[in-house]
Amino acid sequence: MILSRSYRTLASNTARQATISVWNGSEIEKLTEDVLSVYHSRTRREREAMDPAEYRVLYAEIEKNRPYYYLMGMLQGYCRYTDVYDVYIAVPDPDSGDLIVIVDPAEDSGLGPGDRKNVSVGFLKAFHSWNKEEELQQYSLMNKVGFICTVAVPLKNQDDKLVAYLFVDVTLRDMFAELMKYAIAITLATVLVTWLIAYNHASWMKKAVIEPINAIAGAAQTYVSDKRSGSEKTSHFTDLGIHTGDEVENLSLTMADMEKNLLEVEKVLTAATAENERISTELGLARRIQAESLPTTFPPFPERTEFDIYASMDPAKEVGGDFYDFFLLMPIIWEWSLRMYPAKGFLRRCL
Numbered sequence: 001m002i003l004s005r006s007y008r009t010l011a012s013n014t015a016r017q018a019t020i021s022v023w024n025g026s027e028i029e030k031l032t033e034d035v036l037s038v039y040h041s042r043t044r045r046e047r048e049a050m051d052p053a054e055y056r057v058l059y060a061e062i063e064k065n066r067p068y069y070y071l072m073g074m075l076q077g078y079c080r081y082t083d084v085y086d087v088y089i090a091v092p093d094p095d096s097g098d099l100i101v102i103v104d105p106a107e108d109s110g111l112g113p114g115d116r117k118n119v120s121v122g123f124l125k126a127f128h129s130w131n132k133e134e135e136l137q138q139y140s141l142m143n144k145v146g147f148i149c150t151v152a153v154p155l156k157n158q159d160d161k162l163v164a165y166l167f168v169d170v171t172l173r174d175m176f177a178e179l180m181k182y183a184i185a186i187t188l189a190t191v192l193v194t195w196l197i198a199y200n201h202a203s204w205m206k207k208a209v210i211e212p213i214n215a216i217a218g219a220a221q222t223y224v225s226d227k228r229s230g231s232e233k234t235s236h237f238t239d240l241g242i243h244t245g246d247e248v249e250n251l252s253l254t255m256a257d258m259e260k261n262l263l264e265v266e267k268v269l270t271a272a273t274a275e276n277e278r279i280s281t282e283l284g285l286a287r288r289i290q291a292e293s294l295p296t297t298f299p300p301f302p303e304r305t306e307f308d309i310y311a312s313m314d315p316a317k318e319v320g321g322d323f324y325d326f327f328l329l330m331p332i333i334w335e336w337s338l339r340m341y342p343a344k345g346f347l348r349r350c351l
Contacts, residue, residue: 011151012135014084015168019153021074022089022166027067028102029157032091032164034062035102035113044095059113068103068113076105085148086169089155090117097124102164123150132162146171212248215240216255223259234263286319295325304328 022028038058039047047055062068071089078087088104088111099117111117119127120140130136136152149170155163216237223236237256242249290313298310309326 011084011149011168011170012137014078014082014087015135015151015153015166018075018078018087018168019155019166022071022155028071028089028155029163031062031065031067031071032089032102034065035059036091036100038062039093039100039114055114056112062113071103072105075103079105083170084168085171086167088117088167088169089164090167091164092127097128099124099127099165099167119150127152208244208246209248212240212242212244212252215242216248216252220255234259283317283319287315290315290319290323293323300326301328 041058042050075087075089078084086104086106086109088106089102090099090104091102092098093100093116096116099119101111101115101117102113104111104115104117123138123140126138127136130152132154136150138150138152139147140150141147151168151170153166153168155166157163219236219240226233226236235256237252237259240252242252294313295311300309301307311324311326313320313322313324
């Protein structure tokens with residue numbers, strides 16, 4: 001839309017400038033009268049029956065005159081040094097409605113004065129319904145050049161009498177080429193911007209996510225290695241210094257708190273283990289004392305064959321609360337009686 005407007009503006013500005021140049025120093029009014037005089041000197045049927053070379057002879061003198069030569073060079077300059085396709089002067093044929101060329105510098109058209117200009121039906125309709133006051137702007141499709149934008153400007157003399165029309169054609173092929181360049185530029189710019197955004201996002205992801213996570217993973221591995229080697233370092237995660245302001249920083253802080261809590265739990269477990277070992281040692285010593293206090297020689301009375309004695313104690317836990325011993329009662333009573341009653345004969349008789 002912007003390019004279409006710019007090409008329309010180009011055709012309009014060229015038409016206005018060419019109009020000023022035509023009236024300054026050229027005899028366009030007399031040249032138009034001469035061309036139309038020769039044109040109307042033949043009927044339509046006679047013109048159509050004439051050979052093209054023979055028909056061109058009718059305008060040979062006009063093409064040699066200074067006004068025609070001057071206008072031809074001027075309009076050729078506009079075509080050569082601007083981006084317009086053609087700048088020509090023509091008048092409508094009241095009989096056929098076609099445009100009669102006065103001056104047309106386009107080389108590929110091959111039209112001279114008195115030739116009919118091949119224009120689209122849509123343009124002719126727009127031209128004949130035109131109010132002839134303002135410039136006419138019309139898009140049309142031509143077989144040779146495709147879509148063109150034509151701007152028509154009326155040429156009037158000092159008495160405000162309409163003499164001819166100046167036409168400027170701008171092909172839309174150039175506009176399509178510019179559109180293609182514009183599309184390519186937009187595509188390249190989009191690709192570049194997308195690449196920059198992706199690169200910046202990837203850099204941000206690497207700096208804000210990947211590198212901190214890798215640092216946390218490395219600190220975890222170092223923590224395990226140091227624990228196995230007996231290192232007393234307690235700031236594996238705190239020393240990372242991650243300040244991303246997001247979940248990764250929260251993860252780092254959580255790992256640092258976990259390391260601190262694990263250290264406290266480790267201290268508690270170490271103290272509890274030491275206490276358990278102390279208690280276990282004391283209980284083991286008590287068990288040995290208890291075991292050594294019990295008789296361990298069996299049989300205890302090998303000279304006595306009328307009975308057997310055996311005993312053992314298995315505590316429910318480390319230490320039991322029971323003790324035992326065994327001995328012969330008769331010898332004890334005998335010794336007691338001798339101490340209490342010296343008369344052995346009496347005691348023997350009692351026994």
